[in-house]
Amino acid sequence: MTQAGAFAQKLERFLHLKDAPPTLVTRSLRSAELAVTETRDDHPITRLSESMPPEDAYLVSLKFRDFADCECWERGRCVVKSDIRAGATYLYDLKRDPRYVIDKPFHSLFFHLPRSALDDMARQSGAPRIGELAYQPGVGHDDMTIRHLGASFLAALRQPEEANQLFIDHMMLALTAHVATTYGGLRRAAEPARGGLAPWQVKRACERLESDLRGKLSLEKIAAEFDLSVSHFSRAFRVSTGLPPHQWLLRQRVDTAKQLMTVRDLSLAEIAISAGFANQSHFTRVFSSVVGISPGMWRREAQGVLGSET
Template identity: 45%
Template sequence: MTGAYGQRLGEALRVENAPAIVTRASRTADMAVTEIRCDNPLPQMNGPIRQEDAFFVALYLRDSPNRESWEDGRRVSVCDHRIGESSLHDLKRAPAVLIHKPYHFLAFYLPRAALDAIADDANAPPIRDLSYKPGAGVNDVTISRLGSLLLPALSHPDQVNPLFLDHVLLAVGVHVAQTYGGMRLMSRLARGGLAPWQQRRATEFLRANIKGSVALKEVARECGISVGYFSHAFRRTLGVAPHQWLIEQRVALSKEKLRDDGLSLSDVATECGFSDQSHLTRAFRQTVGVSPGAWRRALQR
């Protein structure tokens, strides 16, 4: 999917504003998530969604009773979708729904090329197809939790760490490949961590980009390994995901900057790679337990 996918999906569902996040967490294809909401739909079938070799997973953020689903021009189900449930759809099969009630959901876009790259990282066969019942809702707790992590990012994309987005969307892809595509992780992925030189290179690269944005694929490339393996190996070696490690480094740097009374909190945020003062305050409070202003006042006392 390209950055225009969110717009295309919005147009198919007659929604003007469809915020989307696109990332190349996979080394060969973009994955994305789009938020779709309509409170006053007109009773009609959705417009055509371009057929392609890809899947999308819908996570319902609002109850959707008596939802009629269609594939290849024929009705395949009529069922209730409850908030927190998911449904899977194959874009090769021209999925469509009869729209007649308000709806709100996240649509995860997963090209087959991305799923195959994930399988290749796991030393597993390509994903031939996903196992799902057309139109049916499933109570997938993992999809629900991962989706809830992305909702704030869709509202405030300028305040989100690209590493975090890569990490979450890659986790969605891995989960779908395992749960619905039958993929099994290779044994070396389960036990392996970063080699000492890879750990050193990864942390050096992240620190060098502490003020800017850096994608997961860029750090993985510096270490000479795939994105999927890097994400797992980094967590296994350092105990946290790459995006969380980078936030901790930014907070540590902000403590040094806060000792300089000549810097405002807004200046500190800029110097440490946060989008603004409120972004600094949230991250600092989550990591340290108090606001940066309170920490500075305690330091002065």
């Protein structure tokens, strides 16, 4: 079973879902597996949720639906009843056996954040080990950063074929850093150097990214080739190129598509796949966002220019 499938099954049992929910998994930190899952049930049967396997990890949950008078349990007993608010973020410590009474429809994102991810973040920042995250059962946080990250993950979960691994790694790294800072009190021991990669590193990194336009390579694997942490590599790459790796890769896809569109006998669908996009629809959305016009319009204009030069 895949890592994504294993975590999805845990949440399926935890929330008494009819099917395993959609899940994305990454290993963007050296020893940590991070996951995000969308859970929803519009017609639940009233009962107490199951227990999740105990582990030194947290669930960070973004709620999309109000859940009035939620009965929250920890360590086998009810600890609080509170109104869950749509748009708020809630934390759960899996060492405390968090559960709740499911008696109303719900819709949430759950981020699985193991202790090892927080430890890695502290080491990479040159900071002391993070203690327990600051939270109270049933108390929500108005966290705009997690709302924005959640919206991006929700789109990726619903169209996973369009979400390349570099994007998932980048977003999970951002989420881990935010949680460590906001709820774990992470403070950098010293401001890290803000320089970019060496010219040879930029050249090799770009070559590695270009060799896999579909974005299946992970940030962890590329950063390891330079003996750098994921966060250091991502920051340095952005300093050197002006873009984070996943956005740089999107621009390369667009440039490749432009070259292919000068070939008259290739369809847009064929060009989309050759340039690393999931399908023609994905190609059209990204190309239009980056260039400002649709691929078809760009091609007609380009071929008109080429025709006038011959």
